Amino acid sequence: MSGERPTLDFWFDLASNYSYLTLMRIDALAERAGVSVRWEPFLLGPVFEAFGWKSSPFVLQKEKGAYVWKDMERQARKFGLPWKMPRTFPQNTVLPVRVALLGRDEAWMRPFCQAMSRANFAEDRDISSVETVTETLASLALPASSILARLQSPEERPRLRAQVQRAQALGIFGAPTFFARGEMFWGNDRLEDALEAARG
Amino acid sequence: MSGERPTLDFWFDLASNYSYLTLMRIDALAERAGVSVRWEPFLLGPVFEAFGWKSSPFVLQKEKGAYVWKDMERQARKFGLPWKMPRTFPQNTVLPVRVALLGRDEAWMRPFCQAMSRANFAEDRDISSVETVTETLASLALPASSILARLQSPEERPRLRAQVQRAQALGIFGAPTFFARGEMFWGNDRLEDALEAARG
Structure with a gap:
């Protein structure tokens, strides 16, 4: 259907707060923009670990961390998105990201990722947990x-x-990350530029 | 003259590439926007050192570093600004930032900072060096x-x-940084939002 359209690759983690702004x-x-997007869920944790970081830079650097939550609140308001400060950050997203990869070529993958990201950053x-993943799949009428x-x-x-290794081979160091014509x-701040680059 | 206008504080370092995009x-x-801007030159180096970093994160983290120069090239093009990859990054900006602080309340401070930042990132x-600072002051018809x-x-x-201590007391962790109504x-990406926040 979208064979002739320009494409954009969109790499994200359900644990990433700025990915939430992009996912929605x-x-x-x-x-x-007339661009087809390939969604590429992955885990940021192992990427950070390979840099020698034991957590998100937003946790490790307290000055930046304090700022990021204020920025998120303002950005969510700007885009008209619900926002609630999560008590746990970053969350372990191995299970929901594995489900997303399983559903990679299926129509439910995107609404599933949006629902999980919303559960993280707006609810x-x-x-x-298996419970939240199960409930979310069920809410999409899927056989959890x-x-x-x-x-x-x-x-x-x-x-x-394998997906994390692909991310690392591409030089990905954060999320969201986009690839347009190589x-x-x-960052969510570059979504519009990336779409424009994809159009050429 | 600008007593009734809303104000924005703009903290920057002449060594900071994203500050260049804002300075111009x-x-x-x-x-x-009808906003008065207070320019606050400072040094990012001692701020990073207090975090335990021995250089810019763009140098310390090679994946992000490789990206940043590509991003700078694209951003400069987007804003119609000249750009040339500096061979030395980050530069030692103690001398030009001291000159900027000396000229803080004088009309030449802003064109001096713009000229120095352009010398760094476009030339x-x-x-x-004393030579470049002297030449730049002279080019502005100032008694170098x-x-x-x-x-x-x-x-x-x-x-x-004292200026670096002020920056640290404000929680500044990067540049450019803006303060609008507290x-x-x-980041240069938030300049427009900061101006809008200043207007209230």
Whole structure:
């Protein structure tokens, strides 16, 4: 359907607060720009660990951390998005990101990721848990238990690790990150520029 | 003259590449917004050192560093500003920032800072040197040798250290940083938002 349209790759983690701002905005903006977006869920944690960081830089550097939550509040207001300061940051997103990768080529993947990100940053829910993932899948009328069972299959088990390795091979150091015609754009602040670059 | 206008505080370092993008844009944008801007030159180096960093994060983290120069090239193009990758980054800006602080309340401070920042990021000149500072002051028809001599006076000597301490007391962790009605905004990407916040 979208064979002739320019494409944008969109790398994000459900644990990433600035990814939340992009997850909720990108489809409408891409549609308007005539760009097809490939969603690439991954984990930022192992990327940070490879840099020698034991947590998010927003946690490790308290001055920046204090600022980031104020910035998020203002940015969410600017974009008309709900926002609630999460009590736990960053959350462990291994389970929901694995589910997203399993659903990678299915229509429900995007609303699932949006719902999980909203649960994290607008509802302060524990998105690491089987309960929240199950409820979210069920709320999208999806067979939660069979999806969770499929995660145990031999082809699903190595997927997340391979995806993180792809991210690292691309030089990704944060999220959201976009690739347009081979060029990297980092941060929700560059979404519009990345879409424009994709159009050429 | 501008007593009734809303104000914005603008903290920057002449060594900071994203400050360059702001330095060249802020006056026109502020004029359009009806906002008066207070320019606050400071040094980012001691702020980073207090975080335990031995250089700019763009140097310490090579993935982000590689990205930043690509981003700068694109951002400069977007804003119609000249750009040339500096061979030395970050430069030592003790001398030009001291001159800027000396000229803080004088009309030449802003064009001097713009010229030094342009020398750094559009002309790849050594802005740490007495030669470049002298030439830049002279190009603005300013008495370079008397200005440099005044830097040795007892009231000028402690100024830079006091300014860096002010920055740290405000929680500044990067540049450019803006304050509008007591709220911090960080980064050239937030210039427009900060001006809007200043207007209330």
